[in-house]
Amino acid sequence: MATTALRAQVAAKWQESFNRMNKGGSGISGLMTFSRAWEVATEFLRPKDISDPASLRQYNLVDIKNAFAAVNQARRLPVMLEVYMDDIRKHQYLITREVTTYMSHYEQLMDPEIIAKLVLRLVEWYDxxxxxxxxxxxxxxxxxxxxxxxLFSILPPSFARGFKALCASTLPSVSTDSVVDARPHMWAAFETLGLFDRYEALIASVVYQHIESHVVKTCAGQWAEPVLPNLRDWMSKKVVKWMFSPYARGAKTMEDAALMLQGPGQRFDFHMSKTLCDLRTREIFSIIIDYPDSMGALQDLKECLQRVDQRAELVRTLRRANEMRLLHPGADTKDILTQYVSTIRCLRVIDPPGVLLFKVADPIRRYLRERPDTIRSIVASLVGDGESGDSLVDENEPIHPLQQPETEDYTDPNWEPEPIDAGPDFRANKPSDVISTLVSIYDSKDLFVKELQVLLAQRLLAVKDGNFEKERRNIEILKIRFGEAALQVCEVMLRDMTDSKRIDQHVQSQHASIMHPTIISRHFWPTLESSSIVMPGQFEKLQAQYAKEFSTFKPDKKLRWLPHLGTVHLELQLEDRKVVADVAPLEAAFIELFSEKNVWSLDNLIPRVGSVDRSSALKALATWLDLGVLKEDTENSFRLLEVAEDPTPGARPAISRPGATNFTKNPYLAAHRACAGIAPVTDDLPPASSIHQQQAEQMRVYWKFIEGMLTNLGSLSLDRIQAMLKLAPGYDRTIDQLASFMEAARREELVMTKDEMWRLNR
Structure with missing residues (x-):
C-alpha cells in the first residue's frame, strides 16, 4: 500500500508535468496543442518508402520547426528520439530489399557501375x-x-569485390596524361555512407595493385637506365592527383590537402620502392649476367634497398638461383667464374661495404674449390688464354699486387663499424680487386703460382715461330701481381727456350741434322708425362747422332729423350705415289717398321716400339688407315699398300681419328739429363701434368702413414689425421687437399666414412 507521502509526491510530479505540457492554459487546451505538435513532428520523422510516390508529401517547414520547438519545450525530445529510432528499425526492410535487388543484378553481370548506382541509391534513402x-x-x-x-550488416561479401572494382575503375589509365575526377558525387556518397572508414584498407589495396601492375609492366627487363625517376614522375602526375578525392576530402586549402596526403603518399611511395625491389630481386641473376649493360637496374636496387629492408631476401634469392642455374655439374667452370666476377662487380655497386657479396659468394667459393680445373681457368684468364676471348680481368683495370685481407684499424679516426647484418667473419676476407678475390678462394697463392708454371710451360712449348714476346709480357704482368720471387721459375723456363734455340743452332753448325729438339731444364719445369716408347730404325740413329754432338758441346750434360712428344714430318715414297704428313712420334715409329716388311700384326708391332697400350696403338695405326697407306686385311692384321686400292665394299671401317688429315708442322724434340724436351702433337697444349695431378701423386707418398693410423687407431676424424700427418717429414698439405685425397681414396674403396669419421674399408 502506498503511503500518504508517496501519493502526495506522485501527485505533485503529475501536476508539474501537466502544467508544463499544458503551458498554463485553461482546462487542457495546452495539452491539446502539445498533442498536435507531437503528431506533426513524429509524422515528419517517420521513414517513408521513396519507391512509392504516394507516400511522399510536402511539409511546411515553419510548422515543422514550431512542432519540434513545442516538443523540446515540453522536454519530450528524448522520448521522440526513441520513437524515431524504433520507426527506423521497423522500416529497415526497405533498405534490405533495395540492397538485395542491386546486388543480385551485380552478381549476374559483375559490372562495377551497378555498385555505383547502389551507392547513390543508398544516399537517397539516407537523405x-x-x-x-x-x-x-x-x-x-x-x-x-x-x-x-x-547497412553494413546486410551487405553481402560480393559487395567488397564490387566496391574494389569500382574504386579501381576511377584510377588513372596509362594512356591519359592527366587525372580528371568524373565522379565527384560518388566520392561524396562514400563519405556519407561511411564506406571510406570501413573499406580504407580495400581502397589502399587498389592503389597498391595499380602501382604493382604499372611497375611490372613498364620496368620488367628494363635494366639499362634507372627507372625510379620515371616512376616518381608518374606517381606525382597521376596517382597523387587521384588521391585528392579519397584522402584529401574536406581540405580547405592546398596546405591542408598536402598535410592530409603526406601519410598515404609516403605509404604508396614506399610500396612503389618495394615493388621495384621485389622485381629486381627476382631478376637479379639475369641482371648480373647482363652486366655492365644492367647498371641502371643496379642503381635502382641500391636506392630501393636503402629504404626497403629486403637485403636478406636478395641474398636468399640469389643464392637459390646460383644453386639451381650455376652450381651444378652441367655448368662450365669458366662460366661459373665469369658469373662470379660479375656478381662481385654488381654487388659492390649495390652494397659497397661488401656484406651482401660476402654472404652470396660463400657457396660459389666452396663449389669452385671442389672443381679440379678452377685454378687452371683462373690462371688461363690471367695470361689471356681464354678460348672464347673473354677475360675475367677488365683490360682497363689497373694491375695491382695481390691484396691481403683487410684488418681492423681502430686507431683510424675515420673508422666505422661494420653494417648490422655483417657476420663475425666478414673482415676475414675482403680484398677489393677481382683477381685478389679469385685467388683468395684458396688458402695460399702457391697453388696459383705452380699452375702458372704448368700453363706457361705449355704455352712456351706451343710457340712455333720462336717469338716469346707475348709470354715475356705476361710474366712481367704476373710479377706485379704475385711478386718477383714467385715468378723466378717462369723466367728460367723462358730463358730455357731462348737457350734451346741457341744450342740447336750450334749443334746444326757442327753437324747438320733434320732433328730440331727443344731442350729444357728438368728441375725448373713442371713434371711432364713420361712414356717408354722406343723409336726404331732411322729415328733411333738420328737421336744418337744428335745426342753425340750435344755431348761434345755440353760435356757435363746428357740428353734424356721424350720420344712420345713432338711431331715428325714424313715423306713416304711408295710405288705409285708420295705421301707427306706431319704425325705423332708413335705413328712415325709404326710406319717405320713397315719398311722392314709389308705385313704386321698388332701383337708383333707393339713390342717393337716399347710398352704401348693397345688403344693407343690402334689410334696411331688409324692415321695410316685414313691416309690409305695401310690396310687392315683381318682383325688386327695390317698390310702396307705400295699401290693404292679402292675401299672394299663391306670392309671393316677404319678407326676414326679426328683431324688425322690436317697436320701442323713442328720440330721433333729431345732433352738432356736434368733437362726435358716437349712439343705439342697437334694444336692442343702439351700434356704437362696439372698441379692437381702432381699433388695427387705426391699425396700417395703419405698413404702408408694414413693406412697405419687407421689400422692402429680405428676411426679418425679428418682433423686428427691432418694433425698426425704434420709430424711426417715434408708434409705441407692443407686440410682441404687432404679431404680431396681421402675422397679419392674412398672412391677407390680403400676407406669409408660415416659421421665424418674415416676408417679402412676391410
Missing amino acids: AWAPIPELGHTIRDAYTLTFQTH
Missing part, C-alpha cells in the same frame, strides 16, 4: 530518412550510426 539539422548533432549522429550499422 530521405535523415532528421533536419535544427534537431542538433545528437539526433543526426544517432541516426547515422543506426543507418550505417544496419
Whole structure:
C-alpha cells in the first residue's frame, strides 16, 4: 500500500508535468496543442518508402520547426528520439530489399557501375530518412550510426569485390596524361555512407595493385637506365592527383590537402620502392649476367634497398638461383667464374661495404674449390688464354699486387663499424680487386703460382715461330701481381727456350741434322708425362747422332729423350705415289717398321716400339688407315699398300681419328739429363701434368702413414689425421687437399666414412 507521502509526491510530479505540457492554459487546451505538435513532428520523422510516390508529401517547414520547438519545450525530445529510432528499425526492410535487388543484378553481370548506382541509391534513402539539422548533432549522429550499422550488416561479401572494382575503375589509365575526377558525387556518397572508414584498407589495396601492375609492366627487363625517376614522375602526375578525392576530402586549402596526403603518399611511395625491389630481386641473376649493360637496374636496387629492408631476401634469392642455374655439374667452370666476377662487380655497386657479396659468394667459393680445373681457368684468364676471348680481368683495370685481407684499424679516426647484418667473419676476407678475390678462394697463392708454371710451360712449348714476346709480357704482368720471387721459375723456363734455340743452332753448325729438339731444364719445369716408347730404325740413329754432338758441346750434360712428344714430318715414297704428313712420334715409329716388311700384326708391332697400350696403338695405326697407306686385311692384321686400292665394299671401317688429315708442322724434340724436351702433337697444349695431378701423386707418398693410423687407431676424424700427418717429414698439405685425397681414396674403396669419421674399408 502506498503511503500518504508517496501519493502526495506522485501527485505533485503529475501536476508539474501537466502544467508544463499544458503551458498554463485553461482546462487542457495546452495539452491539446502539445498533442498536435507531437503528431506533426513524429509524422515528419517517420521513414517513408521513396519507391512509392504516394507516400511522399510536402511539409511546411515553419510548422515543422514550431512542432519540434513545442516538443523540446515540453522536454519530450528524448522520448521522440526513441520513437524515431524504433520507426527506423521497423522500416529497415526497405533498405534490405533495395540492397538485395542491386546486388543480385551485380552478381549476374559483375559490372562495377551497378555498385555505383547502389551507392547513390543508398544516399537517397539516407537523405530521405535523415532528421533536419535544427534537431542538433545528437539526433543526426544517432541516426547515422543506426543507418550505417544496419547497412553494413546486410551487405553481402560480393559487395567488397564490387566496391574494389569500382574504386579501381576511377584510377588513372596509362594512356591519359592527366587525372580528371568524373565522379565527384560518388566520392561524396562514400563519405556519407561511411564506406571510406570501413573499406580504407580495400581502397589502399587498389592503389597498391595499380602501382604493382604499372611497375611490372613498364620496368620488367628494363635494366639499362634507372627507372625510379620515371616512376616518381608518374606517381606525382597521376596517382597523387587521384588521391585528392579519397584522402584529401574536406581540405580547405592546398596546405591542408598536402598535410592530409603526406601519410598515404609516403605509404604508396614506399610500396612503389618495394615493388621495384621485389622485381629486381627476382631478376637479379639475369641482371648480373647482363652486366655492365644492367647498371641502371643496379642503381635502382641500391636506392630501393636503402629504404626497403629486403637485403636478406636478395641474398636468399640469389643464392637459390646460383644453386639451381650455376652450381651444378652441367655448368662450365669458366662460366661459373665469369658469373662470379660479375656478381662481385654488381654487388659492390649495390652494397659497397661488401656484406651482401660476402654472404652470396660463400657457396660459389666452396663449389669452385671442389672443381679440379678452377685454378687452371683462373690462371688461363690471367695470361689471356681464354678460348672464347673473354677475360675475367677488365683490360682497363689497373694491375695491382695481390691484396691481403683487410684488418681492423681502430686507431683510424675515420673508422666505422661494420653494417648490422655483417657476420663475425666478414673482415676475414675482403680484398677489393677481382683477381685478389679469385685467388683468395684458396688458402695460399702457391697453388696459383705452380699452375702458372704448368700453363706457361705449355704455352712456351706451343710457340712455333720462336717469338716469346707475348709470354715475356705476361710474366712481367704476373710479377706485379704475385711478386718477383714467385715468378723466378717462369723466367728460367723462358730463358730455357731462348737457350734451346741457341744450342740447336750450334749443334746444326757442327753437324747438320733434320732433328730440331727443344731442350729444357728438368728441375725448373713442371713434371711432364713420361712414356717408354722406343723409336726404331732411322729415328733411333738420328737421336744418337744428335745426342753425340750435344755431348761434345755440353760435356757435363746428357740428353734424356721424350720420344712420345713432338711431331715428325714424313715423306713416304711408295710405288705409285708420295705421301707427306706431319704425325705423332708413335705413328712415325709404326710406319717405320713397315719398311722392314709389308705385313704386321698388332701383337708383333707393339713390342717393337716399347710398352704401348693397345688403344693407343690402334689410334696411331688409324692415321695410316685414313691416309690409305695401310690396310687392315683381318682383325688386327695390317698390310702396307705400295699401290693404292679402292675401299672394299663391306670392309671393316677404319678407326676414326679426328683431324688425322690436317697436320701442323713442328720440330721433333729431345732433352738432356736434368733437362726435358716437349712439343705439342697437334694444336692442343702439351700434356704437362696439372698441379692437381702432381699433388695427387705426391699425396700417395703419405698413404702408408694414413693406412697405419687407421689400422692402429680405428676411426679418425679428418682433423686428427691432418694433425698426425704434420709430424711426417715434408708434409705441407692443407686440410682441404687432404679431404680431396681421402675422397679419392674412398672412391677407390680403400676407406669409408660415416659421421665424418674415416676408417679402412676391410
